[in-house]
Amino acid sequence: MAADRVFAYGAAAGLLGDLLLGDPRRGHPVAAFGRAAAAVERVLWRDHRGAGAVHTAVCVGGAVALGGLAARCVRSSPAAAVALTAVATWAVVGGTSLAREARTIGRALEAGDVDAARERLPHLCGRDPQALDADGIARAVVESVAENTSDAVVGALVWGAVAGVPGLLGFRAVNTLDAMVGHKSPRHLRYGWASARLDDVAGWPGARLTAVLAALSGPDPLGAVRAWRADAAKHPSPNAGPVEASFAGALGVRLGGTLSYGGRVEHRPVLNGGGRAVAVSDIDRAVRLSRRVGWLALGAGAAARLVRKGRTS
Numbered sequence: 001m002a003a004d005r006v007f008a009y010g011a012a013a014g015l016l017g018d019l020l021l022g023d024p025r026r027g028h029p030v031a032a033f034g035r036a037a038a039a040v041e042r043v044l045w046r047d048h049r050g051a052g053a054v055h056t057a058v059c060v061g062g063a064v065a066l067g068g069l070a071a072r073c074v075r076s077s078p079a080a081a082v083a084l085t086a087v088a089t090w091a092v093v094g095g096t097s098l099a100r101e102a103r104t105i106g107r108a109l110e111a112g113d114v115d116a117a118r119e120r121l122p123h124l125c126g127r128d129p130q131a132l133d134a135d136g137i138a139r140a141v142v143e144s145v146a147e148n149t150s151d152a153v154v155g156a157l158v159w160g161a162v163a164g165v166p167g168l169l170g171f172r173a174v175n176t177l178d179a180m181v182g183h184k185s186p187r188h189l190r191y192g193w194a195s196a197r198l199d200d201v202a203g204w205p206g207a208r209l210t211a212v213l214a215a216l217s218g219p220d221p222l223g224a225v226r227a228w229r230a231d232a233a234k235h236p237s238p239n240a241g242p243v244e245a246s247f248a249g250a251l252g253v254r255l256g257g258t259l260s261y262g263g264r265v266e267h268r269p270v271l272n273g274g275g276r277a278v279a280v281s282d283i284d285r286a287v288r289l290s291r292r293v294g295w296l297a298l299g300a301g302a303a304a305r306l307v308r309k310g311r312t313s
Helices: 003-021 029-044 049-073 078-092 095-108 114-123 134-181 194-216 221-234 240-251 279-312
Strands: 255-260 264-271
Touching: 003 078, 003 095, 003 134, 003 240, 003 264, 029 049, 029 134, 049 078, 049 134, 049 279, 078 255, 095 114, 095 134, 114 134, 114 279, 134 194, 134 240, 134 255, 194 221, 194 240, 194 264, 194 279, 221 240, 221 264, 240 255, 240 264, 240 279
Parallel strands: none
Antiparallel strands: 255 264
């Protein structure tokens, strides 16, 4: 079986597995990687960019090498190759968990239970929940759904289409390391620099594809394009900017503004300033848009592999 069909069948099965099963409550492969990366950090940590670069190389290189070895072991069996791609895809994407957490918070807000929504918000993003009212929580959820559509679904599929199982595992390793050490805390300001920069590079194509697909499949394609062009560059993140702006325009809502992380207040530019304030009902709309974008990304990845095969044959 050709590699393009292995990816298409395996990634589709993996996305379907994520849809039906979600993440396991215990023993998730990404959690195992996180524990291994934390152990490496305990050995290597120095308040220096070089030490952080070594940490990044060891962890990401190990994930890519593991994926390459596994793919090599099954290359003589198309069925096994499809199964490996399916398992790898299921392990690295997180669309169902993203949707489940967002909708859980949405139901709490619909019931008027803001305290329950605040308690659940840290499962989805790193905002300070006590600093948010109901509207602020709803906005934070929509922003997180948008950003994590790229980080937890589309980015992995892009790199899976480019490099198969090593690409899937490598992207998730990069993204996980960024979440662990890429933030600007005193401990990780220098040590996490390499992980943060690598995440920016690895996430670049997936973020742009997410923004394009959100515009194509959202309720307001022209609004998504306008918001992307006008506001994406204002965002401090080079990858979250296009994604959140495109989602904001597609859904007709206003994102950005003042937020708080770890006791630190940030005043971010408003995205799609002509849109309305986020309502609780927009959480479910954002989740549905995220789902459409994920499946379209799979189709785009499979199509890209077919085109590449045609050009090289």
